[in-house]
Amino acid sequence: xxxxxxxxxxxxxxxxxxxxxxxxxxxxxxxxxxxxxxxxxxxxxxxxxxxxxxxxxxxxxxxxxxxxxxxxxxxxxxxxxxxxxxxxxxxxxxxxxxxxxxxxxxxxxxxxxxxxxxxxxxxxxxxxxxxxxxxxxxxxxxxxxxxxxxxxxxxxxxxxxxxxxxxxxxxxxxxxxxxxxxxxxxxxxxxxxxxxxxxxxxxxxxxxxxxxxxxxxxxxxxxxxxxxxxxxxxxxxxxxxxxxxxxxxxxxxxxxxxxxxxxxxxxxxxxxxxxxxxxxxxxxxxxxxxxxxxxxxxxxxxxxxxxx
Numbered sequence: 001x002x003x004x005x006x007x008x009x010x011x012x013x014x015x016x017x018x019x020x021x022x023x024x025x026x027x028x029x030x031x032x033x034x035x036x037x038x039x040x041x042x043x044x045x046x047x048x049x050x051x052x053x054x055x056x057x058x059x060x061x062x063x064x065x066x067x068x069x070x071x072x073x074x075x076x077x078x079x080x081x082x083x084x085x086x087x088x089x090x091x092x093x094x095x096x097x098x099x100x101x102x103x104x105x106x107x108x109x110x111x112x113x114x115x116x117x118x119x120x121x122x123x124x125x126x127x128x129x130x131x132x133x134x135x136x137x138x139x140x141x142x143x144x145x146x147x148x149x150x151x152x153x154x155x156x157x158x159x160x161x162x163x164x165x166x167x168x169x170x171x172x173x174x175x176x177x178x179x180x181x182x183x184x185x186x187x188x189x190x191x192x193x194x195x196x197x198x199x200x201x202x203x204x205x206x207x208x209x210x211x212x213x214x215x216x217x218x219x220x221x222x223x224x225x226x227x228x229x230x231x232x233x234x235x236x237x238x239x240x241x242x243x244x245x246x247x248x249x250x251x252x253x254x255x256x257x258x259x260x261x262x263x264x265x266x267x268x269x270x271x272x273x274x275x276x277x278x279x280x281x282x283x284x285x286x287x288x289x290x291x292x293x294x295x296x297x298x299x300x301x302x303x304x305x306x307x308x
Contacts, residue, residue: 011046011087013118013140013185019046020186020207026219028089028209029227032058032075036224037082045086047209049120049221050076052091052150057225064149065094069106073114080115089142090116094150097121100133107139120188122148124175128182135183143179145172146213147191161191161212169196176200176208188221189213191237212237 019026028047031037032054040048054075055067076090090110097103103121110116118140121127131141146162163172172192179187186207189197194214201208201217210217212235225231226238230245258264279285 008084010083010085010117013087016047016087016186016207020218026186026207026209028219028221030054030221030224031079031082032224034078034082037079037086037088040224041083041086047089047219047221048079048083048086049089050079050091050116051120051223052093053223054091057223057231067093069093069096069109073109076110076114076116087118088116089118089120090114091120092122097127097130100130103130103134104137104139107134107137111139118142118185120144122150124172125178128178131179131182131184141182141184142209143176143182143184143187144190145175145179145187145192146189159191161193163192163196169193172196173200173203176204180204180206186218189217 016026026047027045028049029040029045030049030051030053031040032050037048050072052064052067052072054071055061055064058075059067059071061067072090072093076088080088092103092106092110095102096106107119110119119134120142121131121134122144123130124143124145127143131143134141147159163169173196176187176189184206186209187204188209188211189200190211190213192200192210192213194216197208197210197213198216207218209219209221211221222238226235227241229240229243230248234240255264276285
């Protein structure tokens with residue numbers, strides 16, 4: 001007899017805190033659909049972020065600002081259905097947390113309607129009050145400072161590293177401390193100089209998850225399309241571990257060639273039926289022909305009085 005399978009338990013923010021306390025580096029990837037989420041979950045990824053990067057890498061928008069709450073909920077539901085173990089985090093979209101009331105309503109939709117176990121909010125000191133209100137209401141919150149895509153127009157529009165000047169570095173450190181004190185369980189550091197990210201990480205007692213912030217953070221996050229080699233934009237901070245764009249294109253061209261040559265579908269992809277049953281269905285069976293009738297198999301018609 002085979003050994004009974006162990007029950008799979010979904011991770012919580014407490015589990016992420018234990019990984020951090022044990023000194024384990026914490027990986028997080030984005031996902032936007034059921035099959036990808038299922039693969040990442042089976043691979044053992046502990047945290048999956050349904051990022052608002054969805055807008056650019058899956059929906060074709062120019063920025064994340066265009067992503068709606070309904071779209072985020074739709075894709076979060078798919079990711080939750082594809083996971084049994086990973087902690088799923090829903091990314092609060094642009095203007096969905098402009099007030100504490102809005103934040104509570106929309107975070108509640110992520111948790112109640114989409115099944116997420118936590119939400120992510122951009123901003124430091126300016127968002128601390130929102131984070132605190134959510135945490136007090138029982139919603140686990142991941143912070144996000146540094147380059148914050150939803151605020152890109154206020155940050156000059158062009159993607160760039162944050163915190164390189166004295167004042168900017170001090171501001172980021174204040175942001176990180178404010179988010180921690182507001183009760184966040186972790187914080188994303190995006191496009192931050194590695195030395196500053198290391199200092200911020202050393203001064204916090206919650207995990208930092210870096211993206212373009214060097215190797216000294218508590219964990220790392222990547223956009224799944226960057227990891228898999230999908231798309232034409234290749235950020236400096238990303239490393240492709242596959243070339244799915246090339247693989248998919250090659251598969252599509254090979255299939256198209258087989259269709260053109262008539263070799264797809266072949267016997268392995270084709271279903272046949274019993275020839276005698278087909279003959280009966282088309283009125284080509286001997287019982288369907290009147291005595292002395294000429295058999296015109298190709299043009300024969302189905303008798304109107306058959307089985308009526």
